[in-house]
Amino acid sequence: MSILSTRGLTKSYGDGESLVRAVDGVDLEVESGETVAIMGPSGCGKSTLLHLVGGLDRASGGEIHLAGRRVDQLTERALARLRRTDVGFVFQAFHLMDELTALENVELPALLAGHSPRAAKARAAELLDRVGLTTKAGALPTTLSGGQRQRVAVARALSNEPVLVLADEPTGNLDSAATLDVLRLFEDLHDAGQTLVIVTHDERIAATADRLITMRDGAFVDETRLTGGSTGNLGALAGLEG
Amino acid sequence: MQQEVVLALLAKEPSHGYEIRARLRSALGPIGDAMNAGQVYVVLTRLEKAGLVTTESTTTKDSSDRKTYVLTPKGQQRVAEWLTEVSWPRPDLAEFHLKLVAAAAAGLADPLSIVDTQRRELLRRLRDAQRAAMAEEDGAEAGLLLEGIVLRLQADLRWLEACARSWTTRRSTT
Amino acid sequence: MGRLLLIVRLAARDLLRRPAEAALLLLAIAAATTTLTVGLTIHGVASDPYANTREVTAGPDVVATILPDPEGGADPDPAALESIAAADGVTDHSGPFPVAGAALELGERTMDVQAIGRDAEPADVDRPAVTDGDWVRDGGIVVEAAFAEAAGLHVGDPVTLAGREFEVAGIAVTAALVPYPWTSCLVHCMLGEAPEGMRPADGALHDPGTVWLTVADVEEIASAPLSYVMNLKLADPDDAQAFVLAHGEERPGLPNLLSWNHTLEQVTHLERNTQRLLTTGGTLLGILAVASVAVLVGGRMADQTQRVGLLKAAGATPGLVAAVLLAASVTVALLASAVGLVAGRLTAPLFTERAPGLLGAAGEPALTASAVAIVTAVALGVAVVATLVPAVRAARTSTVAALNDAARPPRRIGWLIALSTRLPPALLIALRLAGRRPRRVVLSVASVTVTVSGVVAAMAANAQLAGQPLVDADTETQRLSDVLLVITVMLIALAAVNAVVVTWATVLDARHASAVTRALGATPAQLSAGLSLAQMLPAFAGALLGVGGGLALYTAIDPDEVPMPSTWSLVVLVPGVVIAVAALTAIPALLAARRPVAPSLQAELA
Structure with a gap:
């Protein structure tokens, strides 16, 4: 079942001579449970594409279908509801509220969706446990490491059980060890059947995906299926020949 | 060894x-x-x-x-x-580079598709190495080795990306 | 010296970079300084002419009257007054003169008057000065000047008094009685509206004017028992109050004494009220200006932390940084005090027109050194108080933090956040927005409290004024109403500006939080409602406090009379304020909520 499907999606800025196509006629299809990675150089439009799909920005043209519904023509209000129920976001800059604890950050989407405070809190505790941060539930983001903050952000994205999680350069601000933590998290999500679309220029993240799409100048230029093992062995990679 | x-x-x-x-x-x-x-x-x-x-x-x-x-x-x-001693393992880029040049010169194959195929393979290896690295406990000695493998592969992949860009430009200008 | 110049240059550049804000600051403080200046410079509006009149007319130190008992009983005996004349300290007296109440008809109009019977020769004490025409003669009446002006009477006009024909013989001025319309009652009379529960005596006159007739004429027109009035001169005029306390009685049938000090107080009642109104209004505006300046400067400080960091990184000490920040505010304050002093001095004459019923000119409005000092001190005080906290905070911020613009992280109020989880999304957003900047909430509440206090006090004052006799629209009572209106409008205008500025400051400050909240699923309607509610809640609190504060304020100013503004108007005022704030903040809130989410989030990455 196709969770996300776009046809001819475009986003342009300016007009006439100064027309810039940030996203240029993109057709994307994401199946349920798939992890799709979109790679490309800076400015290729991958973040813009993600914002369009998630309803944070309006497309200039084309169609977006999410969980069977057409969503490119929705009002701001309907888009907001979409973000509440169908889509979860993870950002490069985490975008946590500095004055709220980890738990309060995670329960916020549920509260905005109108769930009872008790239910929201319970769900938040459960999610923090899932990302391994139960001990940090009462901590403020400024006291957490980058990796921990991103894990809180992931927990927050899962708050309303979205059908699709969108991650925009999730490890962009993280060091190597934190990247590994987040990678583990994404693998867990994948194993649990979560549909993920990750925009990244970190090859390590891309390597975890089922499908890797390369983007350049606003358009898709390559698509690779990454299932199946590799031909070499690890020992050879390590230099242990003979 | x-x-x-x-x-x-x-x-x-x-x-x-x-x-x-x-x-x-x-x-x-x-x-x-x-x-x-x-x-x-x-x-x-x-x-x-x-x-x-x-x-x-x-x-x-x-x-x-x-x-x-x-x-x-x-x-x-x-x-x-x-x-x-400070010697470091020798890199082996020349062979691949020449492979691309020769293929293009002789018209035997499209350099871009060679790059893409190699890229795919390296990505798969990266995935394997990464999985192995994640299976190790934090702080284990072997984890460090695996991280080194991962980073090397990352560097190689970046170079392949540059190769792809370069050969695309070269194609469009000829 | 070089450092001082540097500070001044930096401060000037700072102001010129943001002319609109500097102008707003100037206006806020200038409103206060102008009002204060007018209040401080008008003086002697009525007291100077009164002193002059007293001298010219040989005004008495004590006026003794004896009125008939409204319940019946014996007619007043003028002999009772004679015994007062014989008391210690009395050096001279005139009278007793008879006084009768009557109805005066002029054309279509009928007015009550108290007619005093006098001899044709000038008396030793109280010689009313004739400004037009002649003194009393048979068949002629002399009209008190203020009454003549209000009633439109001129020399030679034929009038009917108690059914008999008279002619206006002259217009005169006296210091013994308060001029119309606050006439000192020599017969039973009622000024203005009767207070609740008090029944005017039968045959009491309503807002009478004073006229003089010959003694014979007075006795002839009297239809009721006569009153008697006697004018006393004391050895020491300053003893008048003591004399009244010693000898005065409040019971009908016994002499009723009034000192000249009391008369002066009545005469200057309006003038003093005007002054009090202006100085109180000026103070309220000053307090409001503190809130305005604090909000404007504080908001600017947040944008300026980077500049502060650059200054420090270039080698400036925290002291220099604070000095620059303060210098900018002080410059505006000095300008505002200059503007206020000039504007106040120019508008003061509007309040010093000639007081009718008295001789001589009103005191010239003059800027005394103390007035200049007070106004300047107030302006500087406003600027310093409002700027001090942000300046010190900015100076203390570490340079690195300032350069990274991490200087003002939002506050966290745990219980408020926990409470907000139980509320619908719009209120949740509102409470959390307010909780991020508690100091700003306090400023908002203070601003609304001060404004509503002023409005309620003005309403109470207006209620009191409405009960006054308003024969002619051009009286000082009307002018007082106008002054009230102007000050009230200034208060409301300043408060409205405050509300809009605070909303903008909140919107700017909460850009990131707003974008994140929308990314997490809040609709634009919920966000803009939250932004508005974040202002409406402090406004509600401020309005409630202001109603109580306003009544307390008015009682403090005018303790003798506390008329309540109508209850319904007070009840309507509180939700009215809240709705007004909602309207003012609606546009900034809506605009903010409609901003596209993606660029606002990305701005944080830049």
Whole structure:
């Protein structure tokens, strides 16, 4: 079942001579449970594409279908509801509220969706446990490491059980060890059947995906299926020949 | 396997062959599992022939497992030298680069598709290495080795990306 | 010296970079300084002419009257007054003169008057000065000047008094009685509206004017028992109050004494009220200006932390940084005090027109050194108080933090956040927005409290004024109403500006939080409602406090009379304020909520 499907999606800025196509006629299809990675150089439009799909920005043209519904023509209000129920976001800059604890950050989407405070809190505790941060539930983001903050952000994205999680350069601000933590998290999500679309220029993240799409100048230029093992062995990679 | 590695593992104290193998496996993690069991003994024999190592028999049976290997003074000296050497493993980029040039010149294949195929393969290897790295506990020695593999692959992939960009431009200008 | 110049240059550049804000600051403080200046410079509006009149007319130190008992009983006996004349300290007297109440008809109109019977020769004490025409003669009446002006009477006009024909013989001025319309009652009379529960005596006159007739004429027109009035001169005029306390009685049938000090107080009642109104209004505006300046400067400080960091990184000490920040505010304050002093001095004459019923000119409005000092001190005080906290905070911020613009992280109020989880999304957003900047909430509440206090006090004052006799629209009572209106409008305008500025400051400050909240699923309607509610809640609190504060304020100013503004107007005021704030903040809130989410989030990455 196709969770996300776009046809001819475009986003342009300016007009006439100064027309810039940030996203240029993109057709994307994401199946349920798939992890799709979109790679490309800076400015290729991958973040813009993600914002369009998630309803944070309006497309200039084309169609977006999410969980069977057409969503490119929705009002701001309907888009907001979409973000509440169908889509979860993870950002490069985490975008946590500095004055709220980890738990309060995670329960916020549920509260905005109108769930009872008790239910929201319970769900938040459960999610923090899932990302391994139960001990940090009462901590403020400024006291957490980058990796921990991103894990809180992931927990927050899962708050309303979205059908699709969108991650925009999730490890962009993280060091190597934190990247590994987040990678583990994404693998867990994948194993649990979560549909993920990750925009990244970190090859390590891309390597975890089922499908890797390369983007350049606003358009898709390559698509690779990454299932199946590799031909070499690890020992050879390590230099242990003979 | 570098001879000096085995030499260095004997520097602390005389050891049996199986002890050296165990230490290697612990340091290499999953990579060490794929190692040939007999390889260590081949290296030890070579070292003995070179006079860097001697053996002492134990009082029990006269099988390989019970031999104790000891560093000779010459061996110790070699270890000390080795530790201060700064040579680094040779990169192997020229072969691939020439592969692309030759394919383009002779019209035998599209360089871009060569790059893409290689990229796919490296990505798969990256995935395997990453999975292995995640399976290790935090702080394990082997995890560090695996991280090195991952980072190298990352660097190689970046270069492949540059190759793809370059050969795309080259194609559009010809 | 070089450092001082540097500070001044930096401060000037700072102000010129943001002319609109500097102008707003100037206006806020200038409103206060102008009002204060007018209040401080008008003086002697009525007291100077009164002193002059007293001298010219040989005004008495004590006026003794004896009125008939409204319940019946014996007619007043003028002999009772004679005994007062014989008391210690009395050096001279005139009278007793008879006084009768009557109805005066002029054309279509009928007015009550109290007619005093006098001899044709000038008396020793109280010689009313004739400004037009002649003194009393048979068949002629002399009209008190203020009454003549209000009633439109001129020399030679034929009038009917108690059914008999008279002619206006002259217009005169006296210091013994308060001029119309606050006439000192020599017969039973009622000024203005009767207070609740008090029944005016039968035959009491309503807002009478004073006229003089010959003694014979007075006795002839009297239809009720006569009152008697006697004017006393004391050895020491300053003893008048003591004399009244010693000898005065409040019972009908016994002499009723009034000192000249009391008369002066009545005469200057309006003038003093005007002054009090202006100085109180000026103070309220000053307090409001503190809130305005604090909000404007504080908001600017947040944008300026980077500049502060650059200054420090270039080698400036925290002291220099604070000095620059303060210098900018002080410059505006000094300008505002200059503007206020000039504007106040120019508008003061509007309040010093000639007081009718008295001789001589009103005191010239003059800027005394103390007035200049007070106004300047107030302006500087406003600027310093409002700027001090942000300046010190900015100066203390570490340079690195300032350069990274991490200087003002939002506050966290745990219980408020926990409470907000139980509320619908719009209120949740509102409470959390307010909780991020508690100091700003306090400023908002203070601003609304001060404004509503002023409005309620003005309403109470207006209620009191409405009960006054308003024969002619051009009286000082009307002018007082106008002054009230102007000050009230200034208060409301300043408060409205405050509300809009605070909303903008909140919107700017909460850009990131707003974008994140929308990314997490809040609709634009919920967000803009939250932004508005974040202002409406402090406004509600401020309005409640202001109602109580306003009544307390008015009682403090005018303790003798506390008329309540109508209850319904007070009840309507509180939700009215809240709705007004909602309207003012609606546009900034809506605009903010409609901003596209993606760029606002990305701005944080830049």
